[in-house]
Amino acid sequence: MSAGGDAPAASGDLADRLRWFAPGTHITIRGLNKTFADGTVLYRDFDLDLPRGKVVSIFGPNGCGKSTLINMISGILDYDSGQILFDGKTARETKIGYVFQNYREAGFPWLRAIDNIRYPLKFLKLSQAEKDARVEKLLASFNVSIDLNRYPYELSGGQQQLVSIMRALVIEPEVLFLDEPFSALDYEMTLFLRDKLQSVLTEMQITTLLVSHDLDEAVELADEVLLLTRKPTSVAARIPFTAPRPRNAEITVTPEFIDVKARSLEIFQREVRKT
Numbered sequence: 245m246s247a248g249g250d251a252p253a254a255s256g257d258l259a260d261r262l263r264w265f266a267p268g269t270h271i272t273i274r275g276l277n278k279t280f281a282d283g284t285v286l287y288r289d290f291d292l293d294l295p296r297g298k299v300v301s302i303f304g305p306n307g308c309g310k311s312t313l314i315n316m317i318s319g320i321l322d323y324d325s326g327q328i329l330f331d332g333k334t335a336r337e338t339k340i341g342y343v344f345q346n347y348r349e350a351g352f353p354w355l356r357a358i359d360n361i362r363y364p365l366k367f368l369k370l371s372q373a374e375k376d377a378r379v380e381k382l383l384a385s386f387n388v389s390i391d392l393n394r395y396p397y398e399l400s401g402g403q404q405q406l407v408s409i410m411r412a413l414v415i416e417p418e419v420l421f422l423d424e425p426f427s428a429l430d431y432e433m434t435l436f437l438r439d440k441l442q443s444v445l446t447e448m449q450i451t452t453l454l455v456s457h458d459l460d461e462a463v464e465l466a467d468e469v470l471l472l473t474r475k476p477t478s479v480a481a482r483i484p485f486t487a488p489r490p491r492n493a494e495i496t497v498t499p500e501f502i503d504v505k506a507r508s509l510e511i512f513q514r515e516v517r518k519t
């Protein structure tokens with residue numbers, strides 16, 4: 245982890261800089277810099293505040309740095325300098341869940357599905373009864389009908405991604421990162437998982453960052469669409485979407501959805517056209 249990632253909780257100058265946060269702000273990014281070894285400058289003095297308990301969908305041109313951003317926030321990837329704090333805590337001090345696009349590489353193939361879901365609980369100081377209750381509650385929330393005694397290779401892609409999502413949620417994360425979680429799945433499974441995930445996130449009030457290349461999906465799930473520019477990357481716009489939840493695919497024909505999607509698309513296309 246870089247100096248930025250190891251940074252202690254806010255103090256001195258930093259505390260002064262953080263004092264003007266909007267109420268409810270959870271994740272604060274200040275002065276973030278990331279340049280790759282080949283000289284590609286991706287983020288330069290990048291600032292961002294992300295609200296507590298909301299779902300923010302990140303959308304932007306190909307290669308603008310969406311995955312890199314959530315990897316740096318979640319602590320998977322080093323950054324050169326700057327500060328990323330979760331209510332003043334570092335990523336290491338924060339309970340984080342992460343769902344990857346490639347579910348095949350995300351789980352342990354030698355563990356049954358149920359043991360993959362339970363695995364992260366090993367690292368929490370909970371009694372066995374508390375761990376069992378956590379898992380039971382989660383399975384009930386997702387209304388799981390698949391045989392979780394199967395190994396991942398015995399499950400469909402969608403079922404494996406469902407296992408990945410439950411494994412990310414079982415620790416009751418403060419923040420959940422989803423990087424293209426449904427893009428490798430068929431449409432029927434995508435709709436099912438979107439609905440389930442959305443109702444669980446609404447119930448658990450988890451601060452969530454979603455990267456999606458599907459603008460309908462990005463808007464449907466979002467409390468806010470965060471549009472990024474081409475690199476060096478900055479925030480092009482933030483567009484709230486306040487339609488009540490639960491939402492499903494039918495939301496896509498409502499005037500509010502169409503308006504948010506049209507405004508997002510306009511900004512996206514403006515950024516794509518820039519050379």
Ligand SMILES: Nc1ncnc2c1ncn2[C@@H]1O[C@H](COP(=O)(O)OP(=O)(O)OP(=O)(O)O)[C@@H](O)[C@H]1O
Pocket residue numbers: 280281282284286305306307308309310311312313
């Ligand atoms: N290790 C690396 N070295 C050099 N450049 C890199 C490295 N990793 C990523 N990049 C570049 O940084 C940019 C951002 O990559 P990233 O995957 O974060 O973008 P993205 O917006 O998620 O992309 P996509 O829309 O294609 O999924 C891309 O141009 C990519 O080629």
